[in-house]
Amino acid sequence: MFLSFTDIRILLTLRRQIEANPWQRVHIPELIAATGLSEYKLTIGFKQLFGVSIFNYYLECSMAYARKMLENGAQVKEVAITLGYSTTGSFSRAFVASQGILPAQVRLQR
Numbered sequence: 001m002f003l004s005f006t007d008i009r010i011l012l013t014l015r016r017q018i019e020a021n022p023w024q025r026v027h028i029p030e031l032i033a034a035t036g037l038s039e040y041k042l043t044i045g046f047k048q049l050f051g052v053s054i055f056n057y058y059l060e061c062s063m064a065y066a067r068k069m070l071e072n073g074a075q076v077k078e079v080a081i082t083l084g085y086s087t088t089g090s091f092s093r094a095f096v097a098s099q100g101i102l103p104a105q106v107r108l109q110r
Contacts, residue, residue: 003045010035011042011049018058022065023082026058063098066091070106079103 003011014035018026031054032039046054062083069079080091095103 001041001044001048003041003049007037007041007045008049010037011046014046014054015050015057018054018061022058022061023084025084026054028054059094059098063095066095066103067099067106070103071109073107076103076107 014031028039028043031042035042037045043054046052046057050057052060066079066083069082070076074082076092077088080088083091085091085094092103095101099106
């Protein structure tokens, strides 16, 4: 798919926003409204440009942020709430899938 210079600039800005705010969940309809791109150009263009889907990029950033919080002494429950998870169990499953280690183990390693 062809991405114009403007499209690339918008997608780069979006990537920076995800990196700067890893605790904010991404929602495609909101991103479409904010960027002015079509859903197709937004989702396919992001993956084409960065090699990963928007959601997976958000997940990478949010789990890296979670790891830093845990390394700095935050409780697992606090991290789960900060990232918008409804339970610590659902956060823990996502964290293990991403990081390969339980959140509590990260806290113990510090």
